[in-house]
Amino acid sequence: MSTAAEQKEKLAQKIETALREAVACGELPLDSVPKVELEIPRDKDHGDFASNIAMVLAKPAKMPPRSVAALIVKRLDDPMFERVEVAGPGFINFKLSREWLFDLLGRIHRQQEAYGDNDVGQGEKVLLEFVSANPVGPMNVVNARAAAIGDTLARLMRAAGYDVATEYYVNDAGKQADIFGRSLEARYRQLQGEEVVFPADGYPGKYVQALAEKLQNEEADIDAMDEQRRQEFFRQWGTDAMLEMQRRDLADYGVVFDRWFRESELHKQGSLEEIIELFKGRGYMYEDDGALWFRSTQFGDDKDRVIIKQDGSYTYVTADIAYHYDKLKRGHEKLIDILGPDHHGYIGRMKAAVEALGYGRDALEVMILQYVALLRDGQQVKMSKRAGEFITMQDLLDEVGRDAARFFFLMRSPESHLDFDLTLAAEQSNENPVFYIQYAHARICSMLRQAHDAGIPMPDSSAVALDALQHGEELDLIRKMAEFPEEVAAAAWYREPHRLARYGLDFAGLFHSFYTHCRVLGEEREVQDARLVLVGAVQIVLRRVLGLLGVGAPESM
RNA sequence: GCGCCUGUAGCUCAGGGGAUAGAGCAUCGGACUUCUAAUCCGAGUGCCGCAGGUUCGAUUCCUGCCAGGCGCGCCA
Known part of the structure; x- marks a missing residue:
């Protein structure tokens, strides 16, 4: 037996064979047979699969499309299909x-929550950063x-046979x-009763104040530190605390990263110097206006980029190049970055950097997310980072809940x-669509x-006469489940997790109608018995969908 | 000025080289003595932003224009 996707591929090959036969018989005047594509029609009256190949070939064959279609149909005789028509x-x-559909139920019960797994990813080593x-x-x-999109994409890609690792760059x-660090230090000193001017470019948020208060209660001999040591301390302590908060918030949201990668590690390891030497050696660097530049325009960038500033410090680009080089050296074949607009x-x-490092441009794939406008009572919520007023991710989760968010x-x-x-x-x-699923x-x-409780066990699917399933609602449900592996594959392949959410809504709708x-x-x-087998399969697929979405699958509501 | 994204039903959004363009919400009307009515069934609405081009076929692809969002640092 096979999934719908495999079935589709086989069918495409059979059509190609039929076409070649027709050409060999002289019934179809063609020089070559193109690749046959099959689609799943929107309208179920149009069957489970449809092919437009006859219309594509009508012109080169100089025949009416329906005649070409008839030549193909008469050469196809497959028990997998109960109807083939032009x-x-x-x-x-x-x-x-229906026999093919019934067999699928057994397959789902055997595979359990591995149903949906597929191999479009072919083991490609992917690093997903978000x-x-x-x-x-x-x-x-x-x-x-x-976080939601990256995490579900990672889950989908794993199901689709990619070798995925997730990373958070700090x-x-x-x-x-x-x-x-300086903002935190100023708040800390103010708490100590010192007259300190808060840095003009500092972070005004209340959370800095809260951190300073927390720091007060910790054992730290700050006064004994010299200037440089103290600055380092506040930066390190502060970012550690923030990181811990982020890690916890994300975990509450169902998002756990394989690795948190600190930029400071790159500096410690001399990774920035390494890529600078590498680029210098390859002649990609030049000095101008007291700074060191990467000639990125040589690789299609709009303008060249500063690598070392006039003051001798590095730009963020330098560290980012080093980070991407590090990812590639670790053996990841494809780097996916999910970024804001x-x-x-x-x-x-x-x-440009990835290419200069000696890898293909396509080794890096960047997904750009667009903005989220928050509305409250129909009005857009105005946020000001300067004034320290904004809705945080945690506020959002408190307000609408993890699953809904x-x-x-x-x-x-x-x-x-x-x-x-x-x-x-x-x-x-209550009306949030997630509850519907x-x-x-x-x-x-x-x-x-x-x-x-009534002593009715889940029947063994192979021992049940499934042709008791005859209603349209029953067969529609099975057809929808047959599409599932392909849906997972497409969502992973096109990096479009929303396909899965849509699938879940459609599928749940079919179930409610059946119910x-x-x-x-x-x-x-x-x-x-037959319906128990059907419902059991639906439960398995629903669980899988919710699991991939990172949303709970409650046993009662 | 250049770049990215968006423009589809009253609203929020899917879809996508093909067959009568979809869903949810909102509106209206039905369905609970039976496995959970957070459900189901039915009803209507669309110059698919505009104009060209490619094609047997464009709402979908290409170009231009219009409108909106966001970028264009030796910030990250």
């Missing part, structure tokens, strides 16, 4: 036989969006970390600018609990 302007529609918020403040809602060495200008320079982000395509209505998400949480799962659990129209418990034995 339709519309020349489509060939294929309808899977969120990477600076450790100088709380995470924002775009970070929350990135900018703990730059100017912003210094400013943050303010970083789109970053793509050109980093691709994740799902809301995952429903939208990554590049859409999205409106997040807090009032709606919080007050009308969870409710389907809870309904099944409740039903199976009652079956169990309303077809009773399970108390039906005559054959029907009850």
Whole structure:
């Protein structure tokens, strides 16, 4: 037996064979046979698969499309399909036989939550970097969006046969970390009763004050430190504390990284010097205006980039190049960075860097997320980082909950600018679509609990006469499950997690409809058994969908 | 000025070289003595931003324009 995706591939090959035969017989005047593509029609009246090949070939063959289609159809005779027909302007529609669909149920029960796994990734070693918020403040809602999308993408890609590692890059060495350290020190000293002017460019947020208070209660002989040592202390202690907070918030959100990579490590290891020497040796560097430049325009960037500033310090680009070099040297074949919209200008320079390092431009893939506009009572929530007023990721989770927040982000395509209505998400949480899917799962659990209590076990799918399943609702559910592995593969391949959220909604809808129209418990034995097998399979697939989304699968609601 | 993203139903958004362009919300009308009504069934709405081009076929691809969001640092 096979999944729908494999079935589709086989069918495409059979069509190609049929075409070659027709050409050999002289019935079809063609020089070559193109690759046959199959689609899953939107309208289920058009079958499970459809091919437009006859219309593509009509012109080169100088024949009406329906005639070309007829030549193909008469050469196809496959028991997997109960109907193959020419339709519309020349489509060939294929309808899977019920036997094939019934076999799928057994397959799902055997595979359990491995159903959906596939191999489009072919073991490619991928490093997925996302969120990477600076450790100088709380995470924002775009970070929350990135976390949901990155985490589910990682789950999807693992299911699709990629070898995925996730990483959070910590900018703990730059100017912003210094400013943050000085802000913290100023607050700390103020608490000690000293008259200290808060740095003009410092971070005004209340969280800095809170950190300073926490620091007061810790054992640290700050007064004994010299100037340099003290600055280092505040920066280190502060970013450590922020990092710990971020790690905890993300874990509450269901997002756990394989590795937190600190920029300061790169500096300690001399990684920046290493790439500078490398680029110098390859002639990609030049000096101008007292600074050292990387000739990135040589690799398609808009302008060259400063690597060492006039004052002798490095720019963030330098560390980023070193970081990407480090990722590549660790054996990751594909680097995926998920970034906010303010970083789109970053793509050109980093691709240039990757190329200069001796890798293909395509080794780096950058996904740019768009902004999230928060609405409350229909009004856009104005945020000011300067004034220290903004909705943090944690505020968002407190207000709408983890499942709703994740799902809301995952429903939208990554590049859409999205409106997040807090009032709606919080007050009308009953109507949040995520509950629609969870409710389907809870309904099944409740039903199976009652079956169990009544001494009705889950029947062995191979021992049940599944042709008791005859209703459209029943067969639609199975067809939808047949599409699942391909859906996982597509979502991973195109890096579009929202496909999964949509699939979940559609699938849950089919189940609710089935539930309303077809009773399970108390039906005559054959029907009850067959439907239990069906419902059991639906439960498995729902669990998998929710698991990939990182959303809970409640057993009751 | 240059770059990225967006423009589809009243609202929020999917879709996508093909067959009557979809969902949720909102509006209206039905369905609970039976496995959870957080559910189901039914009803309507669209110059798919505008104009050209490619194609057997464009809402989808290309170009230009218009509108909105965001970038364009020796900040990250």
